[in-house]
Amino acid sequence: MESLKHHDPMPGNLGNRHLRPPLTALKFEVVRSEIRDHHSVRIQQGEVHVGPEPQQTYLRSCVCVGFYHSTLHVGALSHLTGFSEDGGHGPRGALRELECGLGRYGVRLRDCECFVVGGTDAARHVYDSAIRELRHLGLPFRELDVLGAFHRKLLLNPADGRLELFKKSQSDSPEVAPVTPDPSLACFHDHGRRVITGASLLFRNEALLQYLRDTVIPSVLNSSARCHIWCAGCSTGMEVYSVGMVALDCLDQYSHGKFELRILGTDISEEALAQGRLGAYVLTRQAESRYASLVQRYCERIDAHTIRIGPELRSRVSFNQRDIRQGSHRHRFELVVCDHVLQYFTPEMQIEFLQGLRTGVGAGGFLFVSSPSNRIKEALLADGEYEMLGRNFFRRNWATPAVH
Numbered sequence: 452m453e454s455l456k457h458h459d460p461m462p463g464n465l466g467n468r469h470l471r472p473p474l475t476a477l478k479f480e481v482v483r484s485e486i487r488d489h490h491s492v493r494i495q496q497g498e499v500h501v502g503p504e505p506q507q508t509y510l511r512s513c514v515c516v517g518f519y520h521s522t523l524h525v526g527a528l529s530h531l532t533g534f535s536e537d538g539g540h541g542p543r544g545a546l547r548e549l550e551c552g553l554g555r556y557g558v559r560l561r562d563c564e565c566f567v568v569g570g571t572d573a574a575r576h577v578y579d580s581a582i583r584e585l586r587h588l589g590l591p592f593r594e595l596d597v598l599g600a601f602h603r604k605l606l607l608n609p610a611d612g613r614l615e616l617f618k619k620s621q622s623d624s625p626e627v628a629p630v631t632p633d634p635s636l637a638c639f640h641d642h643g644r645r646v647i648t649g650a651s652l653l654f655r656n657e658a659l660l661q662y663l664r665d666t667v668i669p670s671v672l673n674s675s676a677r678c679h680i681w682c683a684g685c686s687t688g689m690e691v692y693s694v695g696m697v698a699l700d701c702l703d704q705y706s707h708g709k710f711e712l713r714i715l716g717t718d719i720s721e722e723a724l725a726q727g728r729l730g731a732y733v734l735t736r737q738a739e740s741r742y743a744s745l746v747q748r749y750c751e752r753i754d755a756h757t758i759r760i761g762p763e764l765r766s767r768v769s770f771n772q773r774d775i776r777q778g779s780h781r782h783r784f785e786l787v788v789c790d791h792v793l794q795y796f797t798p799e800m801q802i803e804f805l806q807g808l809r810t811g812v813g814a815g816g817f818l819f820v821s822s823p824s825n826r827i828k829e830a831l832l833a834d835g836e837y838e839m840l841g842r843n844f845f846r847r848n849w850a851t852p853a854v855h
Contacts, residue, residue, distance in 0.1 A: 476521035497540040501527040501552030507606040514577045518563035526609035533577035542581040565592040651686035653738040668701040677711035681784045683775045684792035685716035688727025696745040717773040724770045730760035776807040783813030793822040818845045
């Protein structure tokens with residue numbers, strides 16, 4: 452059991468604080484059981500929930516502000532994304548909704564014990580804005596920096612005042628032994644881990660895979676004897692192998708000679724890359740139904756729900772630990788992919804990552820970079836170096852020098 456770091460405003464800010472229940476009743480614990488064993492209300496991105504029942508959320512790299520009333524055994528959770536200020540996505544809107552929900556139980560925010568559970572540097576601006584808003588309202592709170600993918604499952608049980616963070620289970624990481632709990636929680640303060648989002652799925656982005664089939668592979672086959680692909684911020688490697696399966700399938704259909712396919716996956720998390728090198732994953736129903744032929748051809752079955760990437764594809768894939776901002780100064784790729792990464796960062800940080808990505812795109816090469824911000828598109832099109840071929844999909848002109 453571990454206490455969260457406590458922040459208390461000046462005593463005058465809260466009036467009759469002695470009328471509230473104690474602000475140390477909430478118990479925090481890192482556990483290794485499976486969150487799916489618990490019957491609880493699941494709070495999605497941008498949502499809030501208030502009530503006496505157990506409630507959970509999957510933080511990943513987002514932020515949670517929660518409240519607990521130990522006398523009435525009422526809990527309240529929010530899932531802040533920072534994507535907008537609408538509803539529960541931003542701290543101010545979430546706190547308004549939480550206040551209304553608690554009001555139905557005759558409880559004010561200041562009557563409750565408050566906690567903040569943070570994500571990675573990707574969501575640092577959301578975390579900081581939540582802290583500022585709590586301080587502006589004069590609310591005491593306790594905080595824990597969770598660092599995204601490490602302990603990303605959160606369960607609040609108002610019945611016993613327990614706040615639990617769950618480690619990744621065996622089902623999430625097949626064949627990987629569970630990590631021994633760190634009683635010092637030093638892992639929470641490892642700044643090298645604070646740009647980890649931990650988000651990855653097999654065959655997640657159909658648009659990317661369609662661009663690969665319809666544009667990238669046919670174009671490369673017409674002009675080169677190789678296709679080198681860089682998947683930046685690849686997490687546990689599922690995107691790498693998804694791209695690889697589609698690329699291999701296309702090459703088998705269209706290539707009539709010797710052709711070199713190489714795929715590099717990079718991420719800042721060595722733990723995630725270790726899973727990528729292992730190449731064993733739980734297969735979702737959607738992936739299994741829509742891509743059954745590829746899974747059957749390029750993967751091996753471990754059990755009914757788990758697959759391992761086969762040797763034909765694994766021999767073409769490598770993984771390296773790298774911050775995207777370091778770029779690629781020794782190699783140019785026919786395709787650079789950065790999907791489901793930048794949306795967790797501020798627009799200013801997105802531009803920093805974009806500069807690193809651009810160093811890897813060869814002349815005539817393709818760049819797929821997804822972002823909710825228009826600044827990425829504006830930056831790529833501003834100097835005429837790139838043309839836009841589709842949503843999030845760009846091609847670098849042949850005549851332009853690479854960015855360094």
